[in-house]
Amino acid sequence: MYIIDFHTHPFISEDENLCFYDANVDFLSDIERAGIDKFCGSVIKYLNPESFDEVHELNAHAFELKKLYGDKYIPGIHIHPKFVRESCEELSNTRTKLIGELVPYMMGWGDLSYSSKECIEIFKLAEELGMVVNAHPTTIEDMEKIVKETPKLNIVFAHPGEKAHYLAQLELMEKYDNVFLDLSGTGLFRYAMLAYGVKRVGSGRFVFGTDFPICNAAMNIGGVFGEELSQKDYEMIFHENAGNLLGL
Amino acid sequence: MKKLLPLLIILFILGLTTTVIYVTYKPSRLILTYHSISETAPNEYYDLFVRPGDFEAQMAAILENNIQTLFFGEKDAGLFITFDDGYEDNYYNAFPIIKQYGVKVTIFMITSLIDTDGYLTSAQIREMSDSGLVSFGSHSHTHQNLTKIDESQLIEEFTTSKKTLERVTGKHVTVLSYPYGYYNNKVTKTASDFFDYAVNTAGPNILNSLSGNMALPRIIIPRNIEISKFINKCFP
Numbered sequence: 001m002y003i004i005d006f007h008t009h010p011f012i013s014e015d016e017n018l019c020f021y022d023a024n025v026d027f028l029s030d031i032e033r034a035g036i037d038k039f040c041g042s043v044i045k046y047l048n049p050e051s052f053d054e055v056h057e058l059n060a061h062a063f064e065l066k067k068l069y070g071d072k073y074i075p076g077i078h079i080h081p082k083f084v085r086e087s088c089e090e091l092s093n094t095r096t097k098l099i100g101e102l103v104p105y106m107m108g109w110g111d112l113s114y115s116s117k118e119c120i121e122i123f124k125l126a127e128e129l130g131m132v133v134n135a136h137p138t139t140i141e142d143m144e145k146i147v148k149e150t151p152k153l154n155i156v157f158a159h160p161g162e163k164a165h166y167l168a169q170l171e172l173m174e175k176y177d178n179v180f181l182d183l184s185g186t187g188l189f190r191y192a193m194l195a196y197g198v199k200r201v202g203s204g205r206f207v208f209g210t211d212f213p214i215c216n217a218a219m220n221i222g223g224v225f226g227e228e229l230s231q232k233d234y235e236m237i238f239h240e241n242a243g244n245l246l247g248l
Numbered sequence: 249m250k251k252l253l254p255l256l257i258i259l260f261i262l263g264l265t266t267t268v269i270y271v272t273y274k275p276s277r278l279i280l281t282y283h284s285i286s287e288t289a290p291n292e293y294y295d296l297f298v299r300p301g302d303f304e305a306q307m308a309a310i311l312e313n314n315i316q317t318l319f320f321g322e323k324d325a326g327l328f329i330t331f332d333d334g335y336e337d338n339y340y341n342a343f344p345i346i347k348q349y350g351v352k353v354t355i356f357m358i359t360s361l362i363d364t365d366g367y368l369t370s371a372q373i374r375e376m377s378d379s380g381l382v383s384f385g386s387h388s389h390t391h392q393n394l395t396k397i398d399e400s401q402l403i404e405e406f407t408t409s410k411k412t413l414e415r416v417t418g419k420h421v422t423v424l425s426y427p428y429g430y431y432n433n434k435v436t437k438t439a440s441d442f443f444d445y446a447v448n449t450a451g452p453n454i455l456n457s458l459s460g461n462m463a464l465p466r467i468i469i470p471r472n473i474e475i476s477k478f479i480n481k482c483f484p
Contacts, residue, residue, distance in 0.1 A: 012429045012449055026396075051477060056295075056470035063295040064428050064449060068393060077295075089472040095289060 007209030160187025188223030
């Protein structure tokens with residue numbers, strides 16, 4: 001099975017390596033050992049930026065890594081609602097189609113949520129440009145506002161989460177065609193979670209993700225295969241949906 | 249012994265002071281990083297370019313504010329302007345501005361790409377080096393992740409890139425930029441046999457401060473930086 005991991009966090013410096021343990025992570029060989037063929041995502045670290053430069057540095061690192069990983073890697077870039085002009089400039093010039101994973105709580109967004117007017121302005125440009133956002137979830141209300149404001153922008157929320165949050169995300173997916181869910185992080189370890197979601201919204205709305213190296217990539221692959229799905233469902237979840245979203 | 253006591257106290261204080269100065273002293277060295285200087289991305293790595301007009305405004309600001317630009321090895325404190333990879337637009341777009349404003353810059357060249365499409369030619373490198381305003385450093389020979397290759401390959405990367413640049417420029421090459429900013433203790437140790445200085449891709453971190461001149465932190469200049477913010481960076 002060809003596998004695209006929609007949600008990873010490659011790194012250059014140690015403060016960008018968010019593996020929880022003091023492991024000697026060799027990003028490419030470790031993720032390939034897990035069985036992943038192509039991976040996407042942003043470089044992240046804890047920030048409270050005073051200027052967009054600090055955010056830009058992470059984006060520049062993603063593109064340094066693109067040089068290293070070539071076609072195996074789709075860089076995801078950051079925007080920041082504190083810096084609307086600079087974020088829009090960043091989007092206008094990028095050649096990647098992927099924004100994020102955006103992680104507001106890590107990146108010092110403060111009171112500016114997805115549904116803030118600043119973020120909406122940036123997301124509207126992303127919508128115009130035909131981009132895709134991978135967003136760490138906030139409250140369901142906040143998430144619903146942004147998907148409503150930008151109906152043509154494909155937004156892939158990260159992490160199914162525990163039952164109540166997952167069910168609320170499924171409701172959003174039923175209501176809005178532009179909402180997708182990546183399977184990284186908490187969720188897959190609850191048996192039948194994915195099969196239940198596929199039954200409700202179809203396999204076209206899920207993309208495979210791991211959050212590697214924060215989470216164990218191989219475990220998530222096993223998690224998907226452990227669910228009773230059709231061969232076509234597996235193909236869609238493991239690579240077709242991500243390919244369609246990113247125009248691969 | 250009583251007669252010696254004041255002397256011992258003075259020696260103790262002097263020793264302590266020297267230790268404190270040694271531990272806390274950090275020269276104010278600021279290293280800026282550029283890649284391509286062009287209106288559009290030279291290739292799919294979009295983020296790594298600054299527009300010529302912005303680059304010119306930044307160099308003009310350096311001149312207006314009397315900021316001295318340096319080559320590595322001249323002084324420890326000051327402003328160092330660096331470019332990674334060695335794109336041909338460094339010659340066509342940056343070099344005229346460098347000459348106009350008389351700033352000193354260091355270009356870290358991937359030496360296997362010399363005379364290939366999109367990168368500097370030997371003649372361009374020689375001309376830039378001869379101007380006295382452009383110094384060349386190694387960005388390795390083949391731009392691999394140096395932490396993933398063995399000692400003999402590391403030596404090959406350093407030897408070939410250094411010799412190639414020294415042959416083209418006729419000048420001693422003393423500084424290295426780690427490809428992708430990846431390095432570890434083994435890489436810095438081997439690099440120190442070939443170079444006096446090495447620069448990193450990222451800002452300061454713990455490993456930088458432990459690695460002295462062999463992992464100097466740099467600041468990436470974003471394409472859209474306002475000139476006032478640029479000046480603040482150069483005069484923190």
